[in-house]
Amino acid sequence: MNSTTEQAPALPEARRVPGPPGGNAAGSGPKKRKRNKVPQQSFRSRLRRDKQMLLMMLPGVAFLLLFFYIPILGNVIAFQDYQPYLGIGDSLWVGWQNFVDLFGNPDFIHAFWNTLYLAAWQLVFLFPVPLVLALIVDSLISTRVRRIFQSIAYLPHFLSWVLVIAFFQQMLGGAGFVNNLLRDWGMDPIPFMTNPETFPVMVVVQMIWKDAGWAMIIFLAALASIDASLYEAAAADGAGRWRRMWHITLPGLRPVIVLLLILRIGDILSVGFEQFILQRDAVGAGAAEVLDTFTYYTGVVGGGWSSGAAAGLAKGVVSALLIYGANKLAHRFGEDGIFAKQVR
Amino acid sequence: MATTLFTKKPRELSYNPKRPVWKEKPSALYQTVKAVVLIVFSLSILTPILLVVSTSLADTEQLVKAGGFVLWPERPTLEAYVTIFKGPMVLQSLGVSMLVTAVGTILALFVTITMAYATSRTVLFGRPVILAVLFTLLFAPGLIPSFLMIRQLGLLDSLWSLILPGIFGAFNFVVMRSFFMNIPGELIESARIDGANDWQILWRIVMPLSKAVIAVVGLFYAVGFWNSFFNALLYINDHSKWPIQLLLRNFVVQGSGAADQLGITTTPPPQSIQMAVVVVALVPILMVYPFLQKHFAKGVITGAVKG
Numbered sequence: 001m002n003s004t005t006e007q008a009p010a011l012p013e014a015r016r017v018p019g020p021p022g023g024n025a026a027g028s029g030p031k032k033r034k035r036n037k038v039p040q041q042s043f044r045s046r047l048r049r050d051k052q053m054l055l056m057m058l059p060g061v062a063f064l065l066l067f068f069y070i071p072i073l074g075n076v077i078a079f080q081d082y083q084p085y086l087g088i089g090d091s092l093w094v095g096w097q098n099f100v101d102l103f104g105n106p107d108f109i110h111a112f113w114n115t116l117y118l119a120a121w122q123l124v125f126l127f128p129v130p131l132v133l134a135l136i137v138d139s140l141i142s143t144r145v146r147r148i149f150q151s152i153a154y155l156p157h158f159l160s161w162v163l164v165i166a167f168f169q170q171m172l173g174g175a176g177f178v179n180n181l182l183r184d185w186g187m188d189p190i191p192f193m194t195n196p197e198t199f200p201v202m203v204v205v206q207m208i209w210k211d212a213g214w215a216m217i218i219f220l221a222a223l224a225s226i227d228a229s230l231y232e233a234a235a236a237d238g239a240g241r242w243r244r245m246w247h248i249t250l251p252g253l254r255p256v257i258v259l260l261l262i263l264r265i266g267d268i269l270s271v272g273f274e275q276f277i278l279q280r281d282a283v284g285a286g287a288a289e290v291l292d293t294f295t296y297y298t299g300v301v302g303g304g305w306s307s308g309a310a311a312g313l314a315k316g317v318v319s320a321l322l323i324y325g326a327n328k329l330a331h332r333f334g335e336d337g338i339f340a341k342q343v344r
Numbered sequence: 345m346a347t348t349l350f351t352k353k354p355r356e357l358s359y360n361p362k363r364p365v366w367k368e369k370p371s372a373l374y375q376t377v378k379a380v381v382l383i384v385f386s387l388s389i390l391t392p393i394l395l396v397v398s399t400s401l402a403d404t405e406q407l408v409k410a411g412g413f414v415l416w417p418e419r420p421t422l423e424a425y426v427t428i429f430k431g432p433m434v435l436q437s438l439g440v441s442m443l444v445t446a447v448g449t450i451l452a453l454f455v456t457i458t459m460a461y462a463t464s465r466t467v468l469f470g471r472p473v474i475l476a477v478l479f480t481l482l483f484a485p486g487l488i489p490s491f492l493m494i495r496q497l498g499l500l501d502s503l504w505s506l507i508l509p510g511i512f513g514a515f516n517f518v519v520m521r522s523f524f525m526n527i528p529g530e531l532i533e534s535a536r537i538d539g540a541n542d543w544q545i546l547w548r549i550v551m552p553l554s555k556a557v558i559a560v561v562g563l564f565y566a567v568g569f570w571n572s573f574f575n576a577l578l579y580i581n582d583h584s585k586w587p588i589q590l591l592l593r594n595f596v597v598q599g600s601g602a603a604d605q606l607g608i609t610t611t612p613p614p615q616s617i618q619m620a621v622v623v624v625a626l627v628p629i630l631m632v633y634p635f636l637q638k639h640f641a642k643g644v645i646t647g648a649v650k651g
Contacts, residue, residue: 052542053462060459063512067493068481074489133385136378139370141363145382151637152386158629158636160571162589166596166622167392170399170413177395177413184411209388228364235366266482274574278597292487299488300578312486320483 078310098310111294134219153213161274196287226252266323400619424620448569464524481514505579
């Protein structure tokens, strides 16, 4: 403990070597200097010292400003009657009118509920699959079988959604492989890909196919970090496999499970945008319209920039609240959450 | 983040082939259930890939006989591939995708490496500022404002609109930064005392030590650029600038008259032509996958733990 805290100032001390020797004259007299604290230099001398580092940050900062922070500010058009030829400066401000219109719009309400419905499906059925797969893989004794299965299971994560949907169409589509077989056997083809009622199932199956194997990695790592002697001790005390799983494995995985749930919840209103855009034509807007597709078709395709932005902003705000709430909840249960409460 | 998670030294991932003495021998039922789950999952992934590749290689006679799909080409032929490369569209969009991927990956690596290195050493701003910035990156600015930004910059219908929005990824940044933070400070200090400036240190000391992580992050970016389709749908109208994913979407997923759009007259059945385009988009990923797989698990775990 002591040795690590004392090492902390070593770096800045040494960094000052090539710099001007008067660097710390301004900020920190010996009286102010606390034992574990980096000696304070004046802002200007630190600026001079880190000149090149700051220069290095420039491309990244420029990116963040241009494609992240300024677009975030661009959300103000949700409160305007935005006209492209007038621009943000000259468009009329309309206050909350866009939101009022939005919540009176049955299409938006439909997209909103549909998003929640699909999100619930994903949370309930998608989340446990990687966990179960990881438990099975972790229980395998043969390294070779593990390796082979992992290589196969990770692969689809790197395929684009376009490819994934293409694969599903070839397998399950109206003229696809399975339906061809069914016809050969004299049965009626099943409209897997175009039936709006089973669409939520299809969406979840596609997501499992693409990402369940990949999501396994993090569980596997957590499983590997559980102390093996715990299992041995429990077994010696007579705990069977299920008791060991309940009392050792699952508590050991709890922090990861909580963390992944929070990340998932923050992302949950996005449900799977590309997936829906790609299949909206096949199953119809009734089943595949979600907040993101609504934003896209209203704003970019339909030219309703302000209502699109308002829908997007509403979604963003709800997501942010969800992340915040989930993180708070995790802290309450004594977990670290996304960010530990105290920054070291 | 969840630092308590991995404080114990991880047990080796490669297993001891011998079963621990205390572990009971699994019953036949468990063994069967496990085997079935793993085999079904693996087959569900491998079958579509095999089906698509085989169908693209199958000749007309076999395809017609089998009713459109084959699991194994009896007389493999490259006819479908010859046909799609005769028309201009596939070659063009492959060119676009390769260009975007190459330029994008190089730019992305530059931006990510410089940013990660600069923030990994003590600089003007402390850790709280960086954490706060990372936190904001959890949220997306939204579709419409991003679109308006690209339009404002005059990038619509320009390949830059496919490149620039993807040159910085929060996840890759975190992985890179946590790797740089583990490089011993003494190395950097000694170089500084020898008179190297920060750029020289980055280029001569830090980057040679980080080849593995740079390769992984670069591959992640490359896969991302190759796979991205929505940016093209948003920003690109000009058919000659379509990347391969958009082409794929438009005449495989939406199935709109493949042959017409490719500008070719079709002799092999449309099925194998469609499949050939799928394979063309798939092969680059399959080629880099072994490299990816070798390193990614480690990268993902570092990123997730140190975030």
